[in-house]
Amino acid sequence: MVVKNAPKEVVKEKYVSKDFKEYVRDVIPDKGLDETIARLTPEKIEKTIKAVIGGRSSRIKAVMNTCIHCGLCAEACHWYLSYDKDPTYSPVAKMRMTIWEMLRRDGKVDAEFIKQCARIVFTECNICHRCSMYCPYGLDIAFILGMVRRICFLLGVMPQRQFDQAEAHIATLNQVWLSQNDWIDAVQWIEEEIGADYIDLRIPIDNEEAEVMFLPLGAEPKTGTYHLERTAKIMLVAGVKWTVPGRDVWDCSSMSMFVRDMVTMQRIVRGLYENAARLRIKTMMLTE
């Protein structure tokens, strides 16, 4: 029977890993993964892998020598459970397909392999540590996958959005590319907008009499201004002496942490504490 105008069957192109034949996925374009691997050379890859895991930190060594390959971490992983218990989504499988293979081949892997690793550790794991908590030995599997994220970051291979956020933190110490002037302008604009709602409604900037320093997420002054509005109102009604910092670092988020950019992570945390010290704050209040 021929059905007129029936939609043509869409055959989705599948990616099958050449290293692990059970790893079958839909092809999803992402220029952070597809285009960036063109810059990689085998030497760069090997050098980066050795720099991150070559020293065999005690945590990596502990995992490699203790993991008995029992697979009990599988049912801890929500990715594994959501994908109908596909074994390539289990935490130990993710380790096998990334770091174990890197160690086995002594860092001599190609750009396609790095892209595959990036896909696994950025889009098939969110480092929630559930696996680490459920492992009978207490092996920190999520930490290990975080190290693979670091390797991919240092090689510049990450999902495009993650790339953008990581670079925003490097360049501006916040996740939304705001300069210090943009931040102050935004706070003052929000203060103007809500000024009619309550008498004495302010968003103090660099208030040295403050006891509480509020630190928003980068998105708040840029796309979620209602958050700062509400915080200001709550502080007023609660009678809290508060302030926001007038200079970097004001954004308490750290997308740098998601890509394991240690240097920027340090700059962020140091900047937050330096603001607290400068304003002699008693309590740092983070939005999240």
Next chain:
Amino acid sequence: MELLASAALYNILRGPLVWVAFLVFLGGSSYRVYTLLEMAKKEKVIFPFISLKATIKSIFHWVIPFASRNWRLRPVMTTMTFLFHLCLVFTPILLLSHNILWRESWGITWWSLPENIADIMTLIVIFTCIFFLLRRIFAPEVRFVTFSSDYLILAISFLPFFTGFLAYHQWVLPHKAMVNLHILFGEIMLIAIPFTRLGHMFYFFLTRSWMGSNFVGLWHTKDW
């Protein structure tokens, strides 16, 4: 077969090789623990967070069957693995035949298991090993991360108990040959421990310390 059943072989296995096996086992294990701790000291973010109280709590929590959620989620696996480990550890230590040897060598004695109980415990080790083998072959999430080393360490653990059982019942091979084989496999197992992932027996306490210290000691969350 003559060599396998010979007194000459027995004397080597019962004499110098016992020394070798125990020295390698104890010395090697201590060395592995020591080097891991030294590595951890250099990492700077490990020792400042280790809490002895949290470590002990965490170890107890995971050494009790069905205490943690993951143990409860997999009752069959939990039962098998606890039975396996308990019988694996306590059968050699409390076995009459082994205690006779300790008394022969050092004049020390301690309590022995009744023979029928020891027999059952050995059978438990044998059957749980078979369970682990089937798991490796048939469970997809385990098969994906199974390599030849996994089969090897399973065999290394299985063989001393299998040959011990056969030796006691005097089945399959002439008794002296089976006893020699049993001693040989037992010594292979002891020697293999520091060099393979059988070393999880001492690493467990260190890795558990890390996870317990972080989640229980530092973050005050459940140890799951």
